[in-house]
Amino acid sequence: MAFPQPKPEAPQLPQHLHRTIDCKQGAVRAVRFNADGNYLLTCGSDKSLKLWSVKGEALLKSYSGHGYEVLDADSSYDNSQICSCSSDKTVILWDVGTGQVTRKLRGHAGKVNCVQFNEEATVILSGSIDGTVRCWDTRSRRFEPIQVLDEARDGVSSLKVVQHELLTGSVDGRVRRYDLRMGQLHVDYIGSPITCVCFSQDGQCTLSSSLDSTVRLLDKSTGEMLGEYTGHKMKGYKLDCCLSSKDTHVLSCSEDGHVYCWDLVEGSLSLKLAVGKAVVQSLSFHPTETCLLTAMEGKVQSSEAPSMCGGDSP
Incomplete structure (x- = not known):
């Protein structure tokens, strides 16, 4: 006699506001989990970068060295280094433990919107x-980039690198995917200025948000539109979008003080998470757990699934 298989549990969403951190660094321009989700980085309009413990919400270190507001940051896979970028046109490589500037990289002609390490943290x-897009060798003492990608016809607003693939979004309305191993470039025309791009966790799709208040899911290899997600407001700000850790939901910041969360397959709105009364500037989803970080004005909020609340989970 065959017993019926138990129904799979519906994926949980981060709908419970768990913590609020007053970062005390002006407006928080970006919030980012590190690779394992145990730490978070906040980029401030007061020129500072801060490293926090997720569980204890304790400030671990502040990093000062930029001449203007910090716009993005990334942590290396082993948590020993941080890279950050700023409106001061520079990229800085930091030693996490000492808080010292390891390298200050100059070469961009305008503010630097986005920055990321490759997997081995050998290239920024x-x-x-x-x-x-400029590629910098973290091990070399040379101050010139090892490669400059200048195909964009307007500012590069967002980039993500996974293994040998680089995804970029530009104000020219195009999503560009570089196969760095094969030396190939694939371009998808969206038509509206792109604010954020990312790969799906399975590596088969790309996600992009743009200033026509639409988030789009594309098949990576064919460029076919797989889904459009609307309802939020994104008209004048460079805001983040992302996928949940298991690729079940699409999430986006909004100018109306909410985070919108859609079912990836159905395209229906699953959750409208109220964060506050201002623009939700940035978000970051935990790499393995149902936990979402959001940045609004000078504060970062952590939202979790109801089943996680009250425990010690980050």
């Missing part, structure tokens, strides 16, 4: 309003 990739 930075995207700028000057329309270029």
Whole structure:
């Protein structure tokens, strides 16, 4: 006699506001989990970068060295280094333990919007309003980039690198995917200025948000539109979008003080998470757990699934 299989549990969403951190660094321009989700980085309009413990919400270290507001940051896979970028046109490589500047990289002609390490943290990739992506060797003492990608016709607003693939979004309305191993470039035309791009966890799709208040899911290899997600407001700010850790939901910041969360397959709105009365500037989803970080004005909020609340989970 065959017993019926138990129904799989519906994926949980981060709908319970768990903690609020007053970062005390002006407006928080970006909030980012580190690789394992135990720490978070906040980028401030007061020129500072801060490292926090997720569980204890304790401030671990502040990093000062930029000449203007910090716009993005990334942590290396082993948590020993941080890279950050700023409106001061520079990219800085930091030693996490000492808080000292290891390298200050100059070469961009305008503010640097986005920055990320490659998987081994041997290369930093930075995207700028000057329309270029620059690749910097973290081990070399040379101050010139090892490669400059200048195909964008307007500012580069967002980039993500996974293994040998680089995804960029530009104000020219195009999502570009570089196969760095094969030396190939694939372009998808969206038509509205792109604010954020990312890969799906399974590596088969790309997600992009743009200033026509639409988030789009595309098949990576064919460029076919798989889904459009609307309802939020994104008209004048560079706001983040992302996928949940298991690729079940699409999430986006909004100018109306909410985070919108859609079912990836159905396209229906699953959750409208109230964060506050201002623009939700940035968000970051935990790499393995149902936990979402959001940045609004000078505060970062952590939201979790109801089953996680009250425990010690980050």
